[in-house]
Amino acid sequence: MKxxxxxxxxxxREKILEAALELFRERGFAETSMREVAAQAxxxxxxxxxxxxxxxxxxxxxxxxxxxxxxxxxxEVQTGKKLETRLLDIIRVKFRxxxxxxxxxxxxxxxxADPGNSLSPFAGESRDVREQDLAQFARALTETGTPVPDDxxxxxxxxxxxxxxxxxxxxxxxxxxxxQRTARLLEASARMVVALIKLSSLPLLRPARKTVxxxxxxxxx
Amino acid sequence: MKxxxxxxxxxxREKILEAALELFRERGFAETSMREVAAQAxxxxxxxxxxxxxxxxxxxxxxxxxxxxxxxxxxEVQTGKKLETRLLDIIRVKFRxxxxxxxxxxxxxxxxADPGNSLSPFAGESRDVREQDLAQFARALTETGTPVPDDxxxxxxxxxxxxxxxxxxxxxxxxxxxxQRTARLLEASARMVVALIKLSSLPLLRPARKTVxxxxxxxxx
DNA sequence: GTCTATATCGGGATAGAC
DNA sequence: GTCTATCCCGATATAGAC
Numbered sequence: 001m002k003x004x005x006x007x008x009x010x011x012x013r014e015k016i017l018e019a020a021l022e023l024f025r026e027r028g029f030a031e032t033s034m035r036e037v038a039a040q041a042x043x044x045x046x047x048x049x050x051x052x053x054x055x056x057x058x059x060x061x062x063x064x065x066x067x068x069x070x071x072x073x074x075x076e077v078q079t080g081k082k083l084e085t086r087l088l089d090i091i092r093v094k095f096r097x098x099x100x101x102x103x104x105x106x107x108x109x110x111x112x113a114d115p116g117n118s119l120s121p122f123a124g125e126s127r128d129v130r131e132q133d134l135a136q137f138a139r140a141l142t143e144t145g146t147p148v149p150d151d152x153x154x155x156x157x158x159x160x161x162x163x164x165x166x167x168x169x170x171x172x173x174x175x176x177x178x179x180q181r182t183a184r185l186l187e188a189s190a191r192m193v194v195a196l197i198k199l200s201s202l203p204l205l206r207p208a209r210k211t212v213x214x215x216x217x218x219x220x221x
Numbered sequence: 222m223k224x225x226x227x228x229x230x231x232x233x234r235e236k237i238l239e240a241a242l243e244l245f246r247e248r249g250f251a252e253t254s255m256r257e258v259a260a261q262a263x264x265x266x267x268x269x270x271x272x273x274x275x276x277x278x279x280x281x282x283x284x285x286x287x288x289x290x291x292x293x294x295x296x297e298v299q300t301g302k303k304l305e306t307r308l309l310d311i312i313r314v315k316f317r318x319x320x321x322x323x324x325x326x327x328x329x330x331x332x333x334a335d336p337g338n339s340l341s342p343f344a345g346e347s348r349d350v351r352e353q354d355l356a357q358f359a360r361a362l363t364e365t366g367t368p369v370p371d372d373x374x375x376x377x378x379x380x381x382x383x384x385x386x387x388x389x390x391x392x393x394x395x396x397x398x399x400x401q402r403t404a405r406l407l408e409a410s411a412r413m414v415v416a417l418i419k420l421s422s423l424p425l426l427r428p429a430r431k432t433v434x435x436x437x438x439x440x441x442x
Numbered sequence: 443g444t445c446t447a448t449a450t451c452g453g454g455a456t457a458g459a460c
Numbered sequence: 461g462t463c464t465a466t467c468c469c470g471a472t473a474t475a476g477a478c
Contacts, residue, residue, distance in 0.1 A: 005461090008461085009461075012461080012462090033452080033453055033454080034453075034454065034455080035452090035453070035454090043462075043463085044462065044463040044464070045454090045455090045463090045464090046455090046456075046457090046462075046463060046464075046465095047461075047462055047463070049454085049455065049456075050461070050462075051461095053455090054454080054455080055454075170440070181439055181442060184439050185436065185439045185440065188432075188435055188436050188439060189436055191432075192432055192433075192436065211409075211412075211413055211416075212413075214409055215406065215409050215410055215413065218402055218405050218406045218409060219391070219406065221402060226443075226444085229444085230443080230444075233444080233445090254469075254470055254471085255470070255471065255472090256469085256470070256471090264445075264446085265445060265446045265447070266446090266447090266471090266472090267445075267446070267447080267448095267472085267473085267474085268444075268445055268446075270471085270472070270473090271443095271444075271445075275471085275472095276470095276471085
């Protein structure tokens with residue numbers, strides 16, 4: 001009967017998480033109280049805390065789940081022959097997945113700029129989410145056979161990850177209908193990013209590449 | 222006696238603002254309560270609220286004051302002959318000014334990424350701060366006689382502003398001793414930014430410029 | 443208008459009974 | 461695992477002294 005118990009437990013946890021996300025979507029993160037979350041999930045406040053040690057912990061759980069959900073969805077689109085296609089597909093999958101939560105994601109990213117906050121995408125707590133992202137970009141590079149200069153190889157996935165984070169930030173702010181502006185920006189910028197990567201292999205542009213690399217190294221050091 | 226009263230009032234206000242900033246620096250923004258602020262300023266809690274309608278309002282006052290303080294400091298360094306020098310000087314002045322508050326600036330910028338929050342640097346409340354920044358960059362461009370293609374002229378100050386905001390974000394996260402990493406990044410990136418601006422005038426690079434402009438226009442639309 | 447003191451509300455978090 | 465009751469504290473409203 002242990003299995004049944006565990007299942008029940010997971011179910012309750014899920015119920016609370018769902019209730020929380022629903023309220024976050026409707027009213028925002030800060031505006032939602034744990035009491036309301038518990039009420040919505042039809043459990044006692046204390047129980048919500050039994051499963052999630054804090055309100056922030058719920059958000060972490062959401063990230064974690066997103067990571068797990070996205071894995072297969074991204075694997076599915078890792079098929080394009082061209083790097084540009086891959087980038088577009090990978091990022092679009094994420095936008096699609098997060099779309100229902102776009103508005104309150106903004107409130108969460110609020111914490112993102114705060115170096116001390118555990119919800120920051122740069123913080124330790126979200127490291128495996130970031131690791132998975134990096135791996136996906138690395139895979140897109142290798143599987144499309146994109147030629148990358150040796151000195152850049154180690155850095156490029158991280159640069160692409162930052163490019164992605166920038167787009168996501170823009171997307172959160174994007175008030176245009178259906179976030180069309182983000183869609184246009186994604187297309188135009190992906191084209192440029194790929195062009196730049198290709199250019200970076202030209203021997204003639206070696207000095208320029210070194211300059212950029214210097215910047216990247218300072219950032220990552 | 223009206224003047225005396227007004228002076229006294231301004232003094233009290235200042236006292237509360239100072240107390241708040243001191244506590245923010247020591248313990249952080251979120252961890253500081255209005256009660257503590259009031260206690261530190263040796264006034265009643267209600268009085269703190271009399272002068273500042275909310276904790277956020279204190280932050281706004283801080284921004285505002287920073288804007289006024291920075292104006293003469295930046296005017297003072299608008300003397301360099303080269304654009305690179307000007308950029309370095311302008312941004313360094315800001316780092317120096319904000320240095321004592323660097324840590325809690327992070328917590329404030331926390332709000333920055335939240336499109337809905339009034340403390341966001343992109344929000345209406347901080348518009349005149351931003352306007353002043355844009356004007357300073359525009360001035361640096363014209364006074365150094367930097368040649369800028371017509372189609373870029375309108376956008377360049379804003380691009381430089383974003384470049385600055387990026388550096389500030391990096392600086393907030395920078396845990397290196399005395400934020401040396403930021404200092405290095407600033408130098409290396411300013412050099413590159415200026416080089417790019419110069420390159421952008423070359424007729425040969427017109428197509429590349431158009432591509433970048435397209436991106437900028439999507440972002441600003 | 444400036445200021446103090448007090449009361450109230452609401453939210454995060456916890457303890458302990460079952 | 462679950463619920464009830466409670467703690468603690470921050471934010472805020474208000475009454476009224478000066």
